[in-house]
Amino acid sequence: xxxxxxxxxxxxxxxxxxxxxxxxxxxxxxxxxxxxxxxxxxxxxxxxxxxxxxxxxxxxxxxxxxxxxxxxxxxxxxxxxxxxxxxxxxxxxxxxxxxxxxxxxxxxxxxxxxxxxxxxxxxxxxxxxxxxxxxxxxxxxxxxxxxxxxxxxxxxxxxxxxxxxxxxxxxxxxxxxxxxxxxxxxxxxxxxxxxxxxxxxxxxxxxxxxxxxxxxxxxxxxxxxxxxxxxxxxxxxxxxxxxxxxxxxxxxxxxxxxxxxxxxxxxxxxxxxxxxxxxxxxxxxxxxxxxxxxxxxxxxxxxxxxxxxxxxxxxxxxxxxxxxxxxxxxxxxxxxxxxxxxxxxxxxxxxxxxxxxxxxxxxxxxxxxxxxxxxxxxx
Amino acid sequence: xxxxxxxxxxxxxxxxxxxxxxxxxxxxxxxxxxxxxxxxxxxxxxxxxxxxxxxxxxxxxxxxxxxxxxxxxxxxxxxxxxxxxxxxxxxxxxxxxxxxxxxxxxxxxxxxxxxxxxxxxxxxxxxxxx
Numbered sequence: 194x195x196x197x198x199x200x201x202x203x204x205x206x207x208x209x210x211x212x213x214x215x216x217x218x219x220x221x222x223x224x225x226x227x228x229x230x231x232x233x234x235x236x237x238x239x240x241x242x243x244x245x246x247x248x249x250x251x252x253x254x255x256x257x258x259x260x261x262x263x264x265x266x267x268x269x270x271x272x273x274x275x276x277x278x279x280x281x282x283x284x285x286x287x288x289x290x291x292x293x294x295x296x297x298x299x300x301x302x303x304x305x306x307x308x309x310x311x312x313x314x315x316x317x318x319x320x321x322x323x324x325x326x327x328x329x330x331x332x333x334x335x336x337x338x339x340x341x342x343x344x345x346x347x348x349x350x351x352x353x354x355x356x357x358x359x360x361x362x363x364x365x366x367x368x369x370x371x372x373x374x375x376x377x378x379x380x381x382x383x384x385x386x387x388x389x390x391x392x393x394x395x396x397x398x399x400x401x402x403x404x405x406x407x408x409x410x411x412x413x414x415x416x417x418x419x420x421x422x423x424x425x426x427x428x429x430x431x432x433x434x435x436x437x438x439x440x441x442x443x444x445x446x447x448x449x450x451x452x453x454x455x456x457x458x459x460x461x462x463x464x465x466x467x468x469x470x471x472x473x474x475x476x477x478x479x480x481x482x483x484x485x486x487x488x489x490x491x492x493x494x495x496x497x498x499x500x501x502x503x504x505x506x507x508x509x510x511x512x513x514x515x516x517x518x519x520x521x522x523x524x525x526x527x528x529x530x531x532x533x534x535x536x537x538x539x540x541x542x543x544x545x546x547x548x549x550x551x552x553x554x555x556x557x558x559x560x561x562x563x564x565x566x567x568x569x570x571x572x
Numbered sequence: 573x574x575x576x577x578x579x580x581x582x583x584x585x586x587x588x589x590x591x592x593x594x595x596x597x598x599x600x601x602x603x604x605x606x607x608x609x610x611x612x613x614x615x616x617x618x619x620x621x622x623x624x625x626x627x628x629x630x631x632x633x634x635x636x637x638x639x640x641x642x643x644x645x646x647x648x649x650x651x652x653x654x655x656x657x658x659x660x661x662x663x664x665x666x667x668x669x670x671x672x673x674x675x676x677x678x679x680x681x682x683x684x685x686x687x688x689x690x691x692x693x694x695x696x697x698x699x700x701x702x
Contacts (some may be wrong), residue, residue: 309641310642318609322664322684322694323646323666323684324652324664325639325641325642327637327639327641327642328637328639332637332652332653332654333635335635335636335637336634336635339635380640381640382640382641383638383640383641384637384638384639384640430662431605431606431616432660432661432662433634433656433660434662436635436654
């Protein structure tokens with residue numbers, strides 16, 4: 194099977210752009226990615242656009258702005274995994290030999306909803322009975338604290354780390370550091386989460402140029418190879434499910450590690466789905482970085498900070514960079530590619546060779562999560 | 573608290589022989605899987621031999637949160653949680669009483685939201701002492 198490589202990445206700083214259309218959020222990210230790759234628009238053979246709430250024909254609306262039209266455009270909705278799912282479609286097309294050079298877009302405009310929690314599908318039973326994303330993650334946190342003795346400060350420490358990382362990321366929505374005391378003293382959202390333990394709402398776009406390994410060297414001397422491209426869906430469970438271990442990510446991680454031929458000890462840098470503080474702790478365990486119940490100690494040891502054994506969310510993660518849901522997966526890839534190229538300045542994980550991205554989401558009844566897409570990259 | 577469902581029909585709720593509210597789920601005639609809310613097809617084996625079944629009125633609180641944000645119709649703060657019923661079915665619900673993980677809970681009916689047409693009644697689970 195042919196391999197696929199990333200030769201170009203681009204994004205706009207995540208933030209609030211209420212006066213810009215989705216199309217005008219998206220095209221600058223595409224232009225940045227094409228320039229980064231040294232690829233002309235006419236060389237792009239197909240595009241895959243992920244957006245959760247952007248509406249119909251998001252890809253065509255973005256690409257119409259820059260004349261990149263008349264090619265196959267596939268629009269993909271998979272909640273928080275939308276643009277990472279789009280990347281998987283792109284990688285599969287390149288691996289299968291259908292295309293040599295394709296574009297991935299992630300784009301989202303959440304300010305159109307006027308703030309507040311992410312609007313969920315009203316047909317869903319639990320949503321109709323008051324479930325929101327903060328409540329769902331909060332119940333995970335409460336049970337985890339109950340079973341493993343984690344404290345409010347253990348959770349808040351995730352926000353402190355990721356906000357400190359975001360200070361050095363010009364694309365992050367939140368660029369100021371916060372103290373443990375500030376995190377704990379911020380407004381209560383869903384117990385045990387205070388405001389600073391919840392990712393901010395906002396807008397954003399990111400883009401990726403993917404090509405066949407064989408042609409990558411024509412464009413860049415430092416292509417980043419895609420060594421795993423995994424997508425799975427949650428298992429529907431009408432009864433008990435263990436909310437302290439995300440089954441969808443556990444399965445996805447095992448699949449991705451197997452595909453890549455690497456294990457947790459090989460990962461140097463990871464952008465994972467820290468929508469709320471508890472999530473990063475659960476994912477340390479789900480990805481095998483530590484044992485069950487050991488996540489808070491792992492964080493406290495510094496192993497997941499920049500310069501540690503495996504830097505988690507050097508971009509600032511969702512907690513600092515922001516979480517325009519459909520754009521998140523692609524933006525994680527932007528960060529990991531830049532990390533593997535050594536372009537990240539003050540937030541650079543030293544000598545990063547293998548990186549991982551993980552976007553999972555979809556708050557619907559009976560599932561831990563609806564979707565989970567994991568990619569592993571190597572230079 | 574555990575009164576009858578009253579005049580306003582509550583989706584997913586019926587009454588037992590004593591007039592107590594019960595959640596109406598479904599059981600699969602082929603594989604025995606039980607679900608709430610009821611559905612016409614089994615999520616485990618795809619059988620359509622689903623029969624409406626009253627769920628046990630008691631269970632244990634698996635986890636909870638007290639939520640201070642969200643759409644305007646819901647109370648703030650709002651206590652919510654997952655209840656594991658005695659037959660193993662998990663139900664998301666508003667809670668009454670001070671929530672404690674693993675506490676025994678019982679089904680009741682209460683005002684759960686302020687809709688555009690006034691208060692909305694719904695099912696809740698109340699903490700039992702001990």
